[in-house]
Amino acid sequence: MRLRFLLPALLFAAVAVAFAVGLGLDPRRVPSPLIDKPAPGFALAPLLDDRPGLATADLRGQVALVNVFASWCIPCRAEHPLLMRLAETEGVTVFGINYKDKPEDARAWLAELGNPYRRIGIDRDGKAGIDWGVYGVPESFVVDAQGRIRFKWVGPMAPHILEEKILPILREVAG
Amino acid sequence: MRRLLSLCVLALTLALAAPATAVQPDEKLADPALEARARTIGKQLRCLVCQNQSIDESDAGLARDLRLLVRERLTAGASDAEVIDHVVARYGDYVLLRPPVKPATYPLWAAPVLILAGGIVVLALAWRRRRRVPDTAPLSDEERRRLDRLLEDDAP
């Protein structure tokens, strides 16, 4: 069996292995280039009267979870109880960016489901979202006390994601 | 040299660009030169929530936001490269439809030339090897007819 005739079979084997690995990957999950970089500069007006707005300076001084949400987003509704759990039970500081939403709809939504956010900023036109590299809702970012983004989760959080990824990162970043 | 290559790539991309746009009339810039640059850049940026379309082609909300962003940066005086870098800084290399030329993609960009060269080498080696094998004369018409007949009644 001369070696060069084996080459096609070997190449195919490599491709097949890549396919097998690929079956476990999600081609639509885009990694963020902002990890370990300072959070972008932004300043958003408050949504509610009793909660302040959100700006870059507010991200310094504590570890926080920044959650991008909207009232028209169905998966956001599904993930909401987990945000409440993070804010109330786990004592995590949760900030919200209300993305491309009508303020009155967002207020009604929060009134109905509860408000886990200590601060909420309105991003009407999505410009701040672009600076954060947002491409869908919901998305959540873990920001450390120096205002650096340390982790990004795209899509709604599920309970096992909370346990396996979010809470460990929050603990690690808190030091 | 690299710039020349980039220009060629761009020229080919545009020469082969089949007409396709989702740009709305209200997005278009007043300055036609800037608008033309915006369209060119738009064709090279990927719409992240779509499946394999550029922001120029896609109807999605995010695509429109990015188109507006591109035009805003151009109006502010950024160069084409700066506008693209601005978007890449936020979304990563994934947003580039033309893969960047960096170590991770050297194999991709080098492949066409390497494969062609490799093919030529293989052919040259094969030709040299065969020159040592004596040539068999092609079949004459009579022999070909015999072969046809034999093949028709062939047993396994």
Place this chain on the structure above:
Amino acid sequence: MIVEIGHYALVLALFVALVQGSLPLAGAQTGNTAWMALARPAAIAQFALVAIAFLALVHAYVTSDFSVVNVVRNSHSAKPLLYKISGAWGNHEGSMLLWVLMLAAYGLMVALFGRNLPAGLRARVLAIQALIAVGFLLFLLFTSNPFARAFPAPADGNDLNPLLQDPGLAFHPPFLYLGYVGFSMAFAFAVAALISGRVDPAWARWVRPWTLLAWCALTVGIVLGSWWAYYELGWGGWWFWDPVENASLMPWIAGTALLHSAIVVEKRDALKSWTILLAILAFALSLIGTFLVRSGVLTSVHAFATDPARGLFILFLLVIIIGGALVLYAWRAPALKQGGLFAPVSREGGLVLNNLLLTAGLATVFLGTLYPLLLDAVGGGKISVGAPFFNATFVPLMVPMVAAMGVGPLLAWKRGDLAGALGRLKFAFAATVLVALAVWYVESDGPVLAVLGIGLAAWLFFATLAELAGRIKLFAAPAAESWRRARGLPRATYGMTLAHAGLALVIAGMTGSAWYSENVLTMRVGDTARIAGFELTLETVDETPGPNYDAERARFRARRGGQEVAVLEPERRFYPVQGMPTTEAAIRTTWRADLYAVIGEGDGQGAWTVRLYHNPLVAWMWFGATVMVLGGLVSLSDRRLRVGAPARRRRRPAPAAKAES
């Protein structure tokens, strides 16, 4: 009841395929004629059973039987009948059933028309086909059952995706699958040849008709898809280098290379192990395409609802079928005897160059399509490889190939005279230069590369005609002799001329897109817009309902130089069940260009977004592709090639007049 019959038929087909895949193969090894003879009736039975299953599914769609999950997901009682039928294959399960039907149909064809094949070869080919069918039948029955029942049955279905409710797209999958599955025949022939250790000119003759048929079908399938995208998606684009488009292009390229290298095997008994490898590769690419579309590893506008479990099964099939064939190749190919020598500059050399460039192009598309996956799999992050990459790499590889296509057919076998060939192409070259200059003059402010593209197309066209003219000694001999020669030429020669000329027209059509104009604006009734010398006036916008949609239809009156030229009526439809809008563009087609109008969203206050395009030479693409397919069919009808395919048995020893080239 009928649905159950369909289901049982599928199970029976599996058992028949198991028998067909084992006994004839063993019989061919041991010389057991009884076992070998089982192949033909088994293939006929397999087809009959799968056909029953397929018809049962179509019946369920036509009668809107919503107790079947597949029908619920993809149909609706208000859908027009044509789309009820085509909905049967407009989804994953139904299209896999169509795949298996095609597989069985090819087996049937070999069984019925392959009487000139030696019994052993036929037995092996049918056995291999059956083994492939076993794999896919298992896949169908265990992971993708089209006959699964819904209980309780809903009152109505979810309707078919509106984009798929279209005549072009209704026929796109059947032709594609005819192509993909046709390559399984070439594959089966290749594996049979490896098992028997014999590859000779006769084998090449037997393989060609199946490859030609598959190639013609695949060409039609790809072009239908492009044509559909052009008129349906509302942008005038016709190729996007989308992964699933590439998945259909790659087997096509391999098939084209295979057709050409098989010629060398047939005429000169050379390039044998390479041709075998190509035959395996063409089918491998068909299967890889199936994997890419249905497994979810790549994002694409085309992908079916994706399911990694199914992906794993297909990957498993892929490894067994292709991995097995390639290992067999590694083991048996070295034993194939070397064939005739030839000089680098010769007809064979030209065909080798063709194969080299096509393979390089194929590898480029393959790597570009899979690179994001490969890079991600090794942890290198996520990148995109889009149209800019492919245009920058694939096109430059094809340019020298097309240029060489003009010269290759004029070279002699074994040792060609390049200077002589080029000399005979003087007039073709002159004509090319004239055309290029004319185009440059007319479109002086367009891209230079486009002029070169037209030049290339013109070169191929004129050179192809020059070759034919040379063969019949046109203008070099009395007209009567030219006519006599022309009538004596084998059909395969005309097939080649048509196919190459058709490609020239396609290239011209593709290049024409470079000179497109567009105008996107907001219009009110009574406004006039200008594009490329035309004036379009929006006359009315009306509401028009359809069977399962609501629509707004606009009427534009197009004038040029004050004279009315056409009335265009684009629509914007909304399908309530699926909640999806679609645009139906209005296109006025002439040889010169397409005038293309799309009506977008209205603002509710009497203004609409309107997109107007002027796309030159688009019709040349569709026409050229038709000519290419015609060439393939003409070649297919050549009696010399039909040993082992539909043919009248020729008992007479005298061969047909061979105007040997």
